[in-house]
Amino acid sequence: MPADPLVVGLDFGTLSGRAVVVRVRDGAELGTAVTEYRHGVVDDRLPATAEELPPGWALQVPSDYVDVLRTAVPAALADAGADPRDVIGIGTDFTACTMIPATADGTPLSELPEFAGNPHAYVKLWRHHAAQPQADRINAAARELGEPWLPRYGGLISSEWEFAKALQLFEEAPEVYRAMRHWVEAADWIVWQLTGTYVRNACTAGYKGIHQDGRYPGREFLRALNPGFESFVDEKLDHPIGQLGSLAGKLSTQAAAWTGLPAGIAVAVGNVDAHVTAPAAQAVEPGQMVAIMGTSTCHVMNGADLREVPGMCGVVDGGIVPGLWGYEAGQSGVGDIFGWFVEHCVPASYSDTARAEGLSLHEVLTRLAEQQEIGEHGLVALDWHSGNRSVLVDHELSGVIAGQTLSTRPEHVYRALLEATAFGTRKIIETFEAAGVPVTELIVAGGLTKNQLLMQIYADVTGLPLSVIGSAQGPALGSAIHAAIAAGAYPDVRAAAAAMGSVQRMAYQPVLSNVSAYDELYAEYTALHDYFGRGGNDVLHRLAARRRELATVAKGQN
Numbered sequence: 193m194p195a196d197p198l199v200v201g202l203d204f205g206t207l208s209g210r211a212v213v214v215r216v217r218d219g220a221e222l223g224t225a226v227t228e229y230r231h232g233v234v235d236d237r238l239p240a241t242a243e244e245l246p247p248g249w250a251l252q253v254p255s256d257y258v259d260v261l262r263t264a265v266p267a268a269l270a271d272a273g274a275d276p277r278d279v280i281g282i283g284t285d286f287t288a289c290t291m292i293p294a295t296a297d298g299t300p301l302s303e304l305p306e307f308a309g310n311p312h313a314y315v316k317l318w319r320h321h322a323a324q325p326q327a328d329r330i331n332a333a334a335r336e337l338g339e340p341w342l343p344r345y346g347g348l349i350s351s352e353w354e355f356a357k358a359l360q361l362f363e364e365a366p367e368v369y370r371a372m373r374h375w376v377e378a379a380d381w382i383v384w385q386l387t388g389t390y391v392r393n394a395c396t397a398g399y400k401g402i403h404q405d406g407r408y409p410g411r412e413f414l415r416a417l418n419p420g421f422e423s424f425v426d427e428k429l430d431h432p433i434g435q436l437g438s439l440a441g442k443l444s445t446q447a448a449a450w451t452g453l454p455a456g457i458a459v460a461v462g463n464v465d466a467h468v469t470a471p472a473a474q475a476v477e478p479g480q481m482v483a484i485m486g487t488s489t490c491h492v493m494n495g496a497d498l499r500e501v502p503g504m505c506g507v508v509d510g511g512i513v514p515g516l517w518g519y520e521a522g523q524s525g526v527g528d529i530f531g532w533f534v535e536h537c538v539p540a541s542y543s544d545t546a547r548a549e550g551l552s553l554h555e556v557l558t559r560l561a562e563q564q565e566i567g568e569h570g571l572v573a574l575d576w577h578s579g580n581r582s583v584l585v586d587h588e589l590s591g592v593i594a595g596q597t598l599s600t601r602p603e604h605v606y607r608a609l610l611e612a613t614a615f616g617t618r619k620i621i622e623t624f625e626a627a628g629v630p631v632t633e634l635i636v637a638g639g640l641t642k643n644q645l646l647m648q649i650y651a652d653v654t655g656l657p658l659s660v661i662g663s664a665q666g667p668a669l670g671s672a673i674h675a676a677i678a679a680g681a682y683p684d685v686r687a688a689a690a691a692m693g694s695v696q697r698m699a700y701q702p703v704l705s706n707v708s709a710y711d712e713l714y715a716e717y718t719a720l721h722d723y724f725g726r727g728g729n730d731v732l733h734r735l736a737a738r739r740r741e742l743a744t745v746a747k748g749q750n
């Protein structure tokens with residue numbers, strides 16, 4: 193063991209992968225590097241053929257992930273000025289339910305020449321939402337057959353998950369499905385690349401793979417979805433599961449060559465960007481809810497007891513920390529919604545200001561939004577531009593902005609969108625509390641913590657003091673913490689989190705007058721939420737159906 197050992201944490205996000213070199217004894221982050229994925233999110237045209245993708249599709253290219261191993265890890269080591277021989281372990285986290293169809297040896301089918309032109313052979317990114325019809329059928333069949341696992345997922349599973357995406361693959365591209373031996377979480381695929389061993393992680397297997405009490409949904413249920421799908425679990429999914437923080441294997445010689453790290457060091461079982469962040473924020477006790485706010489938001493929290501929360505993403509034994517029930521909820525679009533607005537809805541004059549002042553458009557709009565009184569813009573928005581992950585679990589819903597007039601300006605809408613996402617988080621917290629899972633502390637992590645106005649809005653809307661994670665790279669630090677545990681430097685997650693995690697407690701306090709102003713706007717949000725989302729009017733579903741229909745017709749004409 194080196195005198196002052198180091199670990200490497202690797203965080204694979206939606207757009208890029210980040211490596212961080214961390215000191216084991218105190219969690220100090222010594223060096224970091226980021227590699228943008230060359231192909232980013234493929235949601236427009238397939239790079240190999242330029243084929244247009246239908247609405248709701250979101251793919252990725254697996255070689256982009258390996259590029260992160262080759263470039264970000266050596267760059268982070270160089271940035272840290274670290275001697276690779278001091279590194280004792282590597283841990284990884286990924287977006288969840290980013291799914292790779294692979295052969296028996298882990299080769300992604302998109303890398304086989306015969307499938308390079310088939311969109312279904314590519315990685316289906318977490319926010320690929322085109323399997324909603326399959327998710328609807330899974331939910332209907334589960335209700336009808338009284339499947340015992342359904343309440344563990346708040347009564348509805350999402351189109352983002354393993355079964356819905358796999359059923360879409362089976363039904364729309366049977367030739368790809370037949371050629372696939374393993375339906376692999378990218379979280380586990382990357383560990384497979386590092387070690388040469390395939391281990392499923394307890395987190396995604398539980399939350400996204402419907403693995404509960406040691407079982408997956410049975411053959412009878414799968415047959416009810418589609419007779420040919422009966423053997424999906426046995427033939428494509430089932431595989432040994434590793435607990436979080438356990439050793440998945442040792443770094444292979446090939447991966448050592450890619451990364452510049454010593455072969456044979458510990459590689460931790462894969463993990464998810466959201467869940468892995470809880471120990472980095474020292475939030476591993478029941479009641480401490482962590483909101484990881486980036487392109488999307490995930491809410492994760494441990495609980496001592498098992499409860500059924502309507503519309504939650506899931507509750508999994510050992511899903512965040514071995515030995516506790518891990519609860520998850522989420523919002524599919526948060527930073528993505530602000531990003532969409534900035535990119536597509538702001539006149540050039542704002543970009544000119546941003547350029548002249550060396551600011552981002554987000555910063556310019558935030559500064560203007562900050563000058564508004566609460567409610568002055570006269571707007572209420574619904575944060576559903578990427579569908580609703582909790583508590584309605586419906587990706588056919590879409591964004592709504594009510595109250596626009598000829599005086600409405602981009603900064604008004606921008607603020608309304610910030611607020612809408614805060615209202616969405618409040619709805620999730622209230623739903624947890626009503627189901628007997630009290631939220632005692634809200635801790636925020638992720639890229640959006642840099643927006644101070646947004647943070648204050650969250651404190652004012654939820655009425656809770658906000659703690660903020662100490663690290664700007666929470667998931668990567670969380671992965672490093674798991675690497676240290678897998679390497680044997682700490683006995684468990686609690687001990688490692690206490691030594692290596694960090695949090696700034698009560699960084700934002702709710703302002704009483706703001707809280708009551710937001711109570712009123714939140715009541716309007718709830719009215720719109722229930723009207724458009726709970727059957728008051730199905731207009732959003734009808735519009736989604738029309739969008740899909742016309743896209744299919746257009747595709748047929750090409």
Ligand SMILES: Nc1ncnc2c1ncn2[C@@H]1O[C@H](COP(=O)(O)OP(=O)(O)O)[C@@H](O)[C@H]1O
Nearest residue numbers: 205206207486487527528530531554638639643
């Ligand atoms: N100052 C800002 N205020 C609000 N949103 C921002 C700001 N800067 C970037 N964003 C949004 O934050 C998201 C990126 O968040 P980040 O945490 O870096 O990504 P990821 O979720 O992929 O890890 C993008 O969707 C972008 O539109």
Ligand SMILES: O=C(CO)[C@@H](O)[C@@H](O)COP(=O)(O)O
Nearest residue numbers: 205206287288466486487488
């Ligand atoms: O789905 C989950 C967690 O369950 C996330 O991986 C997914 O929302 C992606 O998160 P990011 O927006 O990349 O932080």
